[in-house]
Amino acid sequence: MSKWICFFLVFVEIQSLPGQRCAPYKPGPTYRSISTQDFKIQFRQKLQCRLIFHIFYSSAEEKLSAMQVYSQMEVLNRYFNNAVNAEDYNIPEAFRNLKANPNIEFCLADKDPVGNASIGIEWISISDLSIACKTEFGKRSLMHKNLGGVDLWDPKTYINIFVINRSQCPVLGEAIYPWDASSDEDGIILDYRSIGSIGTAHGNKPFHQGKTLVHEMGHFFGLFHLSGDQANCAGDDIVADTPLQGLEYFGCPKFPQVSCGQNSQFMNFMSLVDDACMHLFTIGQVNRMQEQIQLYRPEIGKMNCTMRLQDDLKQVIVRQNQLDWQLLSKSRGYFSCNLELYDMNGRLRWKQQFEEAVSVTISAELLDVNPGVYFLLVSNKEEKLCYKLILVQ
Ligand SMILES: [Zn+2]
Numbered sequence: 001m002s003k004w005i006c007f008f009l010v011f012v013e014i015q016s017l018p019g020q021r022c023a024p025y026k027p028g029p030t031y032r033s034i035s036t037q038d039f040k041i042q043f044r045q046k047l048q049c050r051l052i053f054h055i056f057y058s059s060a061e062e063k064l065s066a067m068q069v070y071s072q073m074e075v076l077n078r079y080f081n082n083a084v085n086a087e088d089y090n091i092p093e094a095f096r097n098l099k100a101n102p103n104i105e106f107c108l109a110d111k112d113p114v115g116n117a118s119i120g121i122e123w124i125s126i127s128d129l130s131i132a133c134k135t136e137f138g139k140r141s142l143m144h145k146n147l148g149g150v151d152l153w154d155p156k157t158y159i160n161i162f163v164i165n166r167s168q169c170p171v172l173g174e175a176i177y178p179w180d181a182s183s184d185e186d187g188i189i190l191d192y193r194s195i196g197s198i199g200t201a202h203g204n205k206p207f208h209q210g211k212t213l214v215h216e217m218g219h220f221f222g223l224f225h226l227s228g229d230q231a232n233c234a235g236d237d238i239v240a241d242t243p244l245q246g247l248e249y250f251g252c253p254k255f256p257q258v259s260c261g262q263n264s265q266f267m268n269f270m271s272l273v274d275d276a277c278m279h280l281f282t283i284g285q286v287n288r289m290q291e292q293i294q295l296y297r298p299e300i301g302k303m304n305c306t307m308r309l310q311d312d313l314k315q316v317i318v319r320q321n322q323l324d325w326q327l328l329s330k331s332r333g334y335f336s337c338n339l340e341l342y343d344m345n346g347r348l349r350w351k352q353q354f355e356e357a358v359s360v361t362i363s364a365e366l367l368d369v370n371p372g373v374y375f376l377l378v379s380n381k382e383e384k385l386c387y388k389l390i391l392v393q
Helices: 011-016 066-080 088-090 129-133 211-220 283-296
Strands: 047-057 104-108 119-124 160-164 173-175 189-193 316-319 323-331 333-343 348-357 360-364 370-379 386-390
Touching: 047 066, 047 211, 066 129, 066 211, 066 348, 088 348, 119 173, 129 160, 160 211, 160 316, 173 211, 189 211, 316 370, 333 360, 348 360
Parallel strands: 047 104, 047 119, 047 160, 160 189
Antiparallel strands: 173 189, 316 323, 323 360, 333 348, 333 370, 370 386
C-alpha cells in the first residue's frame, strides 16, 4: 500500500483523472474504532510543534522567501490554533457545531538538531529536479543526503517540510501517515507554488491560500480523506462526525451535495476541494489527530514555541503585496491583535482576531469587498492603529 497522499497539481487533471488522485487506502490495525467520544472534544493541553522547511531550488523563482514561509505559518496556525475564524460562516449550519480547534500551534525551529541557532528554513541548491518524486533503493531521494536530498532533522521532535518544484510529479503534496513514519523517512513534501499565500502561491488558484499544508498536516497526524479513498460508500475515514462519502468532491461545490444518503461534508479540510472552499476540522477529526499523535508522535507536540510575544503593535508592519495585505512582525516575534475593516461609510465589513501570529495575510478574496478605499483598524488591549487600504480592480 502506498502511504502517499496528495492534491492534484492541476484542476483539469483532477476532473479527468479522479481515480489517480491518491493511493487506495487500506486500513491497518492502527486505527481505533468509532466511539461516541467523537462528539465531545476531549480537553487537552495545547501542543506546540516546530517545523523545518527544506527548500530545494534550481531557479530564483523556486528559492522561496522567508516571508512566504511566514505566510504559510500564519495559515497553519489560523486553522490549527484558532477557535474562531472569519470563514466560519462558509460552513453550512448543519456542520457548524462540529467544527473544532485542533489546539496545535506551529512555529519555525529556532535550533537545529545539534543546537545551533536556526530560522527553521534552509535553502538547498540543486541542479536536478528529478529528485522531487524519485525513489532509489526503496528510499525517497529527497529525504536522503546520499541520494541527492537532505537527511531529516530528528522527526521525533521536528516536522520536516520538503519544498520543491513538483511539476514533474503526479501530485502536488504528499504526507507520511504516522504509522508509516520511520527515523529516516517522515514529513511532508509540497510543491513550491502551494506554500503560503504570497510569492509563488499568489494567483496559483485553486491552491493559493496555503491550505495544501493544512490538508497534508491532517494526514501527517493520521486523518484520511472522507471517502476513505473507496468508491460506492465502501470506505470510511474512521471518524464518526464526518458523513460517509461514496466519492471525493473537487472544485467548489454548492451545498448540499448528497452521497451515501447523507449530506456530504465536502468543505472539510480533508476533502479535495479548492483552497477557497475548505473550512473545518471536526471534533472527531481533532480527537483522532490528538490520539494518533499520542500513539505515534508522542514527542512532536512537546516543543516550546519560544518566540517572544510582542505587545507593541508599532513593531508590526503592514504592507501590500498586489491584492493581499500582510501584517508582519519586524522581529519575527508573535503578536496578537484584532483586525477590523471598515468601508468609507464607516460600516464594519470584516473582522478577525489573531492570536500569536508571526504574519497575517489578508487577501482581497477573503474580504469579499469591492474595489475602493477601506480602513484597517489593528488593535490590542493597549493600542489602536489605523491603516488605509486601497483595493484596486
Ligand atoms: Zn489528501
